[in-house]
Amino acid sequence: MGNPDDKHRAAATCTRCGEIGIVQVWPDGTLQPLGQSDFCDCPSSTLRVLETDIDDRP
Template sequence: MPEGESVRTVVSCSSCGSVYAAEKWPDGTVQPIGKRTGCDCGSNEFHVVEESDSAVIRDEEID
């Protein structure tokens, strides 16, 4: 693991779009939590999902 303290974030697989909880390190490295070998599709490339209010599903949108 890279040096320094990590922060929790959400990443998306660059190949299939699967989303995982992850750790982001000060050097920019991201590591999905519990997925040390990469995504289930075989990819090892991920990008951080940017925080967006539209990504949150509200109760009234579920009905």
């Protein structure tokens, strides 16, 4: 099992508008958009991870 302090990046989408971007996934499951404070312009967006471990691609 990995270190509980490990976080990773993942592709995610807003379930309201479909905007796609990269998020930081924290060990507790919290998603934080990278390079911006908000993922999209939706008033209350819910993010869904599309793909994990993008750092591990060949």
